Amino acid sequence: xxxxxxxxxxxxxxxxxxxxxxxxxxxxxxxxxxxxxxxxxxxxxxxxxxxxxxxxxxxxxxxxxxxxxxxxxxxxxxxxxxxxxxxxxxxxxxxxxxxxxxxxxxxxxxxxxxxxxxxxxxxxxxxxxxxxxxxxxxxxxxxxxxxxxxxxxxxxxxxxxxxxxxxxxxxxxx
Amino acid sequence: xxxxxxxxxxxxxxxxxxxxxxxxxxxxxxxxxxxxxxxxxxxxxxxxxxxxxxxxxxxxxxxxxxxxxxxxxxxxxxxxxxxxxxxxxxxxxxxxxxxxxxxxxxxxxxxxxxxxxxxxxxxxxxxxxxxxxxxxxxxxxxxxxxxxxxxxxxxxxxxxx
Numbered sequence: 001x002x003x004x005x006x007x008x009x010x011x012x013x014x015x016x017x018x019x020x021x022x023x024x025x026x027x028x029x030x031x032x033x034x035x036x037x038x039x040x041x042x043x044x045x046x047x048x049x050x051x052x053x054x055x056x057x058x059x060x061x062x063x064x065x066x067x068x069x070x071x072x073x074x075x076x077x078x079x080x081x082x083x084x085x086x087x088x089x090x091x092x093x094x095x096x097x098x099x100x101x102x103x104x105x106x107x108x109x110x111x112x113x114x115x116x117x118x119x120x121x122x123x124x125x126x127x128x129x130x131x132x133x134x135x136x137x138x139x140x141x142x143x144x145x146x147x148x149x150x151x152x153x154x155x156x157x158x159x160x161x162x163x164x165x166x167x168x169x170x171x172x173x174x
Numbered sequence: 175x176x177x178x179x180x181x182x183x184x185x186x187x188x189x190x191x192x193x194x195x196x197x198x199x200x201x202x203x204x205x206x207x208x209x210x211x212x213x214x215x216x217x218x219x220x221x222x223x224x225x226x227x228x229x230x231x232x233x234x235x236x237x238x239x240x241x242x243x244x245x246x247x248x249x250x251x252x253x254x255x256x257x258x259x260x261x262x263x264x265x266x267x268x269x270x271x272x273x274x275x276x277x278x279x280x281x282x283x284x285x286x287x288x289x290x291x292x293x294x295x296x297x298x299x300x301x302x303x304x305x306x307x308x309x310x311x312x313x314x315x316x317x318x319x320x321x322x323x324x325x326x327x328x329x330x331x332x333x334x335x
Contacts, residue, residue, distance in 0.1 A: 132265040134223035
């Protein structure tokens with residue numbers, strides 16, 4: 001009896017490990033920035049480059065920083081969702097236009113709609129590096145004290161919006 | 175005609191494959207060879223987060239290029255390798271290190287194989303010991319001895335006769 005039981009248990013264990021491995025996206029690298037202050041930046045606004053915007057301006061508010069680019073295919077996929085989230089008014093969404101050309105970015109927003117309160121231009125990707133960006137779209141949830149509470153790598157799916165971002169925002173706004 | 179076409183196609187495919195082979199490493203830009211050598215040396219110890227099986231030195235991803243530029247600038251500013259690694263790990267985490275450091279999160283990685291090896295040796299040892307018990311020599315009983323002698327005697331008898 002035990003003769004078969006041991007290999008069977010080992011086999012089930014192996015299958016379990018493989019199953020977990022399959023669900024695990026190796027591209028999602030846990031960010032060391034969670035629960036750390038959001039890196040400071042001051043960048044020109046996309047629509048009006050004479051104006052700047054800095055992370056410090058958002059002190060006292062819970063907000064989302066979404067890293068996007070017109071060349072980013074998945075951003076296009078995420079875009080209608082962002083429009084929907086922005087319309088819900090749950091929290092303000094700001095855009096970090098990452099390594100993009102201004103004209104391209106503006107025509108992208110013109111064509112698809114603009115979910116952002118405003119976007120800033122990170123032309124050389126320097127701020128992106130500070131935020132540990134390695135694959136747009138990425139989204140950061142930042143609390144009233146300017147601390148990053150959550151980071152989503154890849155699109156903010158309705159599931160993540162509904163079950164992670166909204167509850168966390170409610171909790172942070174209390 | 176058909177054959178010629180096929181040969182041309184084959185050559186195109188082979189040549190294409192050769193062209194598509196990844197370049198060895200991004201060539202150091204000539205400006206300051208000593209600095210570039212340092213940049214490349216450090217880049218070889220860092221992972222490109224876009225194509226995770228490549229080092230920053232090997233990768234031609236945009237981000238890798240940006241990070242190499244970042245490393246170059248910081249070196250120019252007089253930062254030590256350690257400071258630069260620290261700069262990168264606070265942003266991208268320890269995952270960016272191609273050589274994982276030994277710490278509680280990587281104990282499994284570093285010591286797991288040895289634990290498995292030890293476990294395997296233990297199992298093997300137990301198994302062999304159990305087997306040697308099974309094949310221990312049991313002394314012959316008087317009856318068995320008589321039978322054996324009888325057999326031997328008859329064999330000998332046959333051979334000589």
